[in-house]
Amino acid sequence: NTLDFDILEIQTYTRVNKDRTNADWEEISVEEMHKLDDASMLLNENFQIKQEYEVEIFTKEDDNVFKNLHAAIGANATKCKIYLSIKAGSEIVAHPNFEEDFLRYINKSKIRAGILVNIFDEMVKDVVSKISALAKVGGNIKYDKNQTILIADAYEPTATINDDFIVHYDKKSPASNGDKVDYAKRGFIHSVLEGDIVMEYIKPKKGKPGRNCRGEFLEPAEPEIKNIPDFNVDNTIEVIDNKDSILYRARVSGYIAQEAKVYQIKTDMDVGEISFKTTGSVFTGLDSDVAISVKENDSLKDAIGTGMEVEVSEIDIKGNVGPNAKVHAKRATVEGQTHRDSQMIADDLTINIHKGVAVGDNIKINRLEGGTVDGKKVEISQAVGGNIRAKEVEIGLCGSHVKVTASRLIEIQKLQGSENVFTIDPLVQKDKKDGLSENKHEIEQLRISVDEIKKEVDKYKKLVKDNSASFNEVKQRLLHYKKNGIKMPASFVTKYKQFNKIQEHLENIMQEYNVKNDKLLLLATKTVSFQDNIVDARIINRDRWVGHNELIFKLVDPPVQLVYKPKEGSHDKIFAIVETEDGVFEIQAVHK
Structure with missing residues (x-):
């Protein structure tokens, strides 16, 4: 903790070590470093790379320009992505040669963490340049929250896929978050619809190799194979064999049945x-x-x-x-x-x-x-x-x-x-009752709106009528001015435009009034149709009436309930609601 060091020299060595023959290492000069951008070479399992550093070690100085920068090197699990993590509360102060010093600070941090320098880190120059510019503008940079900066990015391997067998038709899920398992719903029958994916076999697939920022070759693991299907299906289930999986799709709707080692869909x-x-x-x-x-x-x-x-x-x-x-x-x-x-x-x-x-x-x-x-x-x-x-x-x-x-x-x-x-x-059915309720509410809202628009229409009609004479006079004068090439007075033009706007507004609100009024009439007719239904309704007793019984007819508009009690022994069979000559509704016996 009391020591620091400077980098005097970085030496990079590579070799292709076929058949583990311990081939000689060859040094790569700075001018040849660009050759290491070759992916085919870096992803060759026989290719090896290492670095040696010549350093000068000394006691830490109290006036270190980065003494208030609290940062550390971090990496993902494969060490293919390297980050500089700056903690909240850190401060960077601008000073001469800032970019060189900050680049040296990053490289020293990488060496401590065993990360290769000047390889996979093309973005570092831009990172250093941006931070330097910010520091120079304000004199310093203060970090109020943690910040993570990518400073190296190598070749991430592709993960190996182990084989798997997924039962899609069993949709039950285990209880979570402390929920109790409902054993009454344990899934005795598993239903599927035509076209549903019933089961799926995920084929094993070896991943692709990579190389991390320490120069280590990352060989993907061999896939585990434990779930190869050992069953058959009949013609109710379609088998779709593709590159990555085998899908079992339902040809018909029904439930999954298994007899011996044969799956099928039954109804x-x-x-x-x-x-x-x-x-x-x-x-x-x-x-x-x-x-x-x-x-x-x-x-x-x-x-x-x-x-x-x-x-x-x-x-x-x-x-x-x-x-x-x-x-x-x-x-x-x-x-x-x-x-x-x-x-x-x-x-x-x-x-x-x-x-x-x-x-x-x-x-x-x-x-x-x-x-x-x-x-x-x-x-x-x-x-x-x-x-x-x-x-x-x-x-x-x-x-x-x-x-x-x-x-x-x-x-x-x-x-x-x-x-x-x-x-x-x-209105015995809920949808009819809801329909009437919505209808009445809409009628009430429309009536209010129609009344308000009617008042506005009357107001603007009067305004147009009262100003028609002066408008026509202004119009004639403007035509005269235009015909004789005389500049039109601004006040006349303004009055003309104002009157035109009033007329346009009147036309618009009259159109809105007519549309809403028509809709109001339509809704009123719809309400009447609910009432009409009751006129065609019948209560029929093919036998004679015995004991105490009640016949009730409910009107919609007005909402009135009519009650009739047939006399015991009466042979009247068919009852309906009838409107009398006086416009009163009554329950009466009818012939049909």
């Missing part, structure tokens, strides 16, 4: 049950074309176990759906019954006995026992309690305590119970 699967103990939850996606048949049909057991979640393209459930189970598919059938805490979602949904929640487009239920149904077209053979919401609802045998809300049709074949509520609501 149909039979399982005894879906439960925590057997399969766990099943997720293949709605577009996977996977169809599952769940065979468990024991009335005392659940085919879909407690808390299980299933998402497939199609599913046939022979037995029951347990509590807190969720099934989502394009098509689903349940031959048993659904628990009151279960949820079934499917475009086409068929259920034998339903007690839970069912959501879909076309829903058919044999017996509804207090469950909830939300669809577009709903057909129920027998309803004993429950809540139904849809566009059209047909019930074969209707018991008691059934609530039905539809936008277009409610039809009962046989009525045996009472305390039922049948409601026609054009």
Whole structure:
């Protein structure tokens, strides 16, 4: 720590040491140093290079011009990139011969670190020159934060690639950040879509050699080969063999199945049950074309176990759906019954006995026992309690305590119970309700805007009318001046331009008024269309009326609810909302 040194001489030696014969070293003169820029020579494993330095060692001087420069040599892992790292708080003071001294400082730092000098460091001259210029301008340079400067750059080797086998279809990922592993979602079935990369074999590839800033040749390691595929695939999986890898791509959608050492993609699967103990939850996606048949049909057991979640393209459930189970598919059938805490979602949904929640487009239920149904077209053979919401609802045998809300049709074949509520609501579907709400909000905003523009239009119309006479007079005078080659007065030209701008603005705001007014009329018509839908809606009871039942029709504009209670024993079958001659809406029995 108390010693320093000066570089008196640098000697560079090279040799090509074929077959490790210990060939003689040859000195390279300064004039020949440019020959070392030859990549083919430097990347020859038999080529060797070394340097020897003649130095003068002495005790450090207190007045060293770089005493406040706190810097160190750093390198990347291969030592192919060398950096001068200057610490925050360092200071460099300008002085005569700064560039020579700073270059010597860098070279001495490199020698201490065992880095070759004047090789791979073409950028150092520019680095020294820039720092020197900055120091001379301000007299000194103070470093408020750490700074890293590249001072040597050799030949970085290309890393060797070991072979690898990647299973893309297994999308599950380990729990991280302390998250608990959900064993119910352990991935019993792995689904793929047509065109997906199912698996991938990364071929081994030896890297390219390099040489670092110490002159050391960097030989790439031999690749490790541990994952060569030892299986086959059938015609459902395409094999793409290219330069760097072998890709296995799905020709069809489905799930991955392995029999012996053959991978294939299947679409149909039979399982005894879906439960925590057997399969766990099943997720293949709605577009996977996977169809599952769940065979468990024991009335005392659940085919879909407690808390299980299933998402497939199609599913046939022979037995029951347990509590807190969720099934989502394009098509689903349940031959048993659904628990009151279960949820079934499917475009086409068929259920034998339903007690839970069912959501879909076309829903058919044999017996509804207090469950909830939300669809577009709903057909129920027998309803004993429950809540139904849809566009059209047909019930074969209707018991008691059934609530039905539809936008277009409610039809009962046989009525045996009472305390039922049948409601026609054009906004029963969420998108319709949201649409009306957005429509009303837009109408309100447009009305405010149209009123404001109307006031501005009236204001500018009056302004144009009041100033038309003076404008025409100014216009005639300007034409006279122009015709006779007389210079036009600036005040006349200004007035003419101002009036033109007023007219242009009036035309623009009138155009905006007309566009917004037309849109307002269109939105008002759209609101009326919601109301028109209720006029065509019907509540039909093909049987006679028994007990206490209510018919409700909900108007949109104004938002009024009309209630009608058919008399017990009445044979009136079809009910609609009718506008009387006085413009009042009533619920009446109609013929069709």
